[in-house]
Amino acid sequence: MPFLIIFFLLIFTYFAFTNVQGMLELYQTANNWFIEFAIGLIIFFTFLVILRYLALMFFSIFKVALKTEKQTDDRHFNTDLKVSIIVPAFNEDVVIERSILSLMHQTYKNMEIIVVDDGSNDKTYRYAKRYEGGRVKVITKPNGGKSRAINFGIEQATGDLIMVVDADSRLNDDAVGLMVQYFDDPIIAAVAGSVYVVNQDHIITRLQALEYIEGLNMVRNGQSLLKMVNIIPGPIGMFRLDALVKVGLYDHDTYAEDCDLTLKLLAEGYAIDFESDAVAYTEAPEHLLDLIKQRYRWTRGILQAIRKHQSYLFHTQGRPSMTVILWYMLFESIFWPFMDVFATIFLLYITMITGINSFLIFWWSLFTVLDLAGALYCVLITKEKLSLVFYAVLYRLYFIGIINLAKIFATIEEWLGVGMSWGKLDRKGKI
Amino acid sequence: MTFSLLIITILTLVFGVLAYFMYKIRESKKKVKQSEESYEDMLKKSGEEFFFLRQEVKHATGNNVSSEH
Numbered sequence: 001m002p003f004l005i006i007f008f009l010l011i012f013t014y015f016a017f018t019n020v021q022g023m024l025e026l027y028q029t030a031n032n033w034f035i036e037f038a039i040g041l042i043i044f045f046t047f048l049v050i051l052r053y054l055a056l057m058f059f060s061i062f063k064v065a066l067k068t069e070k071q072t073d074d075r076h077f078n079t080d081l082k083v084s085i086i087v088p089a090f091n092e093d094v095v096i097e098r099s100i101l102s103l104m105h106q107t108y109k110n111m112e113i114i115v116v117d118d119g120s121n122d123k124t125y126r127y128a129k130r131y132e133g134g135r136v137k138v139i140t141k142p143n144g145g146k147s148r149a150i151n152f153g154i155e156q157a158t159g160d161l162i163m164v165v166d167a168d169s170r171l172n173d174d175a176v177g178l179m180v181q182y183f184d185d186p187i188i189a190a191v192a193g194s195v196y197v198v199n200q201d202h203i204i205t206r207l208q209a210l211e212y213i214e215g216l217n218m219v220r221n222g223q224s225l226l227k228m229v230n231i232i233p234g235p236i237g238m239f240r241l242d243a244l245v246k247v248g249l250y251d252h253d254t255y256a257e258d259c260d261l262t263l264k265l266l267a268e269g270y271a272i273d274f275e276s277d278a279v280a281y282t283e284a285p286e287h288l289l290d291l292i293k294q295r296y297r298w299t300r301g302i303l304q305a306i307r308k309h310q311s312y313l314f315h316t317q318g319r320p321s322m323t324v325i326l327w328y329m330l331f332e333s334i335f336w337p338f339m340d341v342f343a344t345i346f347l348l349y350i351t352m353i354t355g356i357n358s359f360l361i362f363w364w365s366l367f368t369v370l371d372l373a374g375a376l377y378c379v380l381i382t383k384e385k386l387s388l389v390f391y392a393v394l395y396r397l398y399f400i401g402i403i404n405l406a407k408i409f410a411t412i413e414e415w416l417g418v419g420m421s422w423g424k425l426d427r428k429g430k431i
Numbered sequence: 432m433t434f435s436l437l438i439i440t441i442l443t444l445v446f447g448v449l450a451y452f453m454y455k456i457r458e459s460k461k462k463v464k465q466s467e468e469s470y471e472d473m474l475k476k477s478g479e480e481f482f483f484l485r486q487e488v489k490h491a492t493g494n495n496v497s498s499e500h
Contacts (some may be wrong), residue, residue, distance in 0.1 A: 048497065185493060251457055289450065289453060289454045289457055292451060292454045293454060293458070296454070342443070344440060344444065345444070348440060348441065349438070351437065357436075357437060360436065360440065361436060364436060364440070387461035395435075397439055397440075397443070398439070400441050401440075401443040401444060401447055402443065402446065402447040402450060404447075405444070405450075405451060406447070406450075406451055406454075409451050421462075426476055
């Protein structure tokens, strides 16, 4: 398999070289300032995105190597720290029972489970109540949003560590135990887990499964080498209570409360790690419009969180990692989606006016080969199916374009201040 | 291959834009639906035990006749 990755990387180098060479030739022969400017911009951003991709992949490989070495040397489980698992739930009656059961089956026993019903108008509270007793506590409050529900749960918690788990997620049995061990280090304020898509029965959910392992889990694994994970995912995240209290718990002014909290912790000087083997299985949207709805909220929420911490963009204020992370997030959320769509339209324009279509093919091949190599690596280090690797072709051809367009529209609407709501997705109960 | 890629790229871009506006239309329809008051909401507001709804029934003659249920 490593040979396959090397093979993909060699093909990628060929495409990259040919693409850049062709572009430079066009740049030299074009007597049009717009074409020259566009080519310069595309080459610059392509270089940045490839650098980002390769750096994260190699960081991730290095992190896996370090982790394997640590596990064979010294594998111990600290059971002194009590964990309070908060499950905020609003209209989750289809999935709430399975979620609670997966938490009750955890191998780590020094914990409590607090289900917070956020004023659901379905049977969530009634179903959750069936499991009350022992380590499980079920409370309800008037509807007020996810962040308020989590804070309400934290107020009732008696643990040293707070774990937040989405009600539509199911954890693997050793997830809690694996995450707790990171908190021996006092600088660690939070640990993120891996999120896998459970309902891989449609093309659109398989594409998301690939995106989750390659675009989210691999990225977090790479970021964790520097202990700078930028988003603790909603389905699985563990926090040190003291750190949460110090930053004032969750705020209610963004639609990406997890991203906002992570940035607050980083701004306070804490480190954030990632445990790839602590897995949450979650339902991904099965319909394109639901997927757009989810990404629209994510993008606007992330932009709101960046705006809250914008003072770090041009001034490190003693936290250079915050500045790096904010620029990285801006690149991911705004610059690259705009650039990707712009480059595609520009290359289509070049094809139409010159009749040369090789640029478009090289552009697409470049990223597809990179995605194939990334997907292969991710499938090898996770328990996902090998067949997902081949979806990398569709991923670049169809999926990313649509997602990037949704991100662009969301950015424009956020900039214009268009009103929005949470946009809850309907659950199918497949976790 | 080349031609297919061109067509797919154009279609994806167009489809992406269309899908976004379809999403916006669906959400605005949902919003309108949610803003409509339910029987329970009206009952809570009126403070009564129950109340009757009046529905306009259009007959073939074109005259509107109200009926109570």
